[in-house]
């Protein structure tokens with residue numbers, strides 16, 4: 123049997139005096155789109171940071187393609203909640219440098235290819251006209267869109283998204299949903315996506331599976347809900363899919379039921 127692409131085995135993260143997550147087991151296959159949902163502070167970002175290689179579990183193992191994750195890598199693109207842009211670089215350079223760090227080729231055709239990619243993603247997120255601005259001159263939503271553009275531009279094998287669309291208006295959010303699906307479906311490289319979200323509709327629309335976490339301390343996976351709605355999915359008609367109401371109610375229920383009491 124083929125082993126999973128991304129695997130978390132008995133993963134625990136204990137901060138000083140506080141064990142955020144404990145004994146997390148999760149296997150994700152190549153090509154899957156998986157969302158993580160759970161209450162604020164339950165440990166979603168903590169899990170994503172460990173997959174990104176920015177934090178090491180205090181117990182347990184995270185492996186990618188069979189190898190233990192020991193640090194960040196170009197195979198993983200990350201969009202964080204706090205979209206850390208480089209303040210001294212323009213929007214354009216923020217995206218360009220990200221691509222450049224992953225694809226170091228500097229020949230004329232390679233440079234041209236990078237320029238085209240930057241333009242394409244900046245147009246997609248609606249920032250082409252603002253490409254000369256620096257992060258300090260942008261609204262929160264524009265900064266977030268720059269961060270999304272940067273991650274999309276790298277076309278990583280594994281895309282890690284931490285509430286990437288949280289601060290965006292509904293139209294921009296919908297456009298980026300479409301683009302994310304396109305990136306995941308057609309761009310040969312980005313095969314697997316793990317996304318943290320607060321938005322149940324977003325999770326259903328985008329995911330193959332939704333992982334619901336319990337509250338901390340010692341947060342665990344409460345349940346994994348399959349989203350058996352065939353693709354391609356359409357934003358409007360998905361609302362009328364016979365499975366939709368039950369899925370939504372199930373997810374809301376899992377988030378609102380009294381959480382299981384965990385031994386601290």
Ligand SMILES: Nc1ncnc2c1ncn2[C@@H]1O[C@H](COP(=O)(O)OP(=O)(O)O)[C@@H](O)[C@H]1O
Nearest residue numbers: 137138140142161162163164165166167168169
């Ligand atoms: N570096 C840290 N040091 C101590 N506690 C932390 C640290 N990072 C996160 N935590 C705690 O771990 C818990 C989970 O945090 P986080 O993963 O950010 O939650 P979520 O992303 O689900 O909102 C929270 O209680 C948070 O305060």
Ligand SMILES: [Mg+2]
Nearest residue numbers: 166167168203
């Ligand atoms: Mg978080």
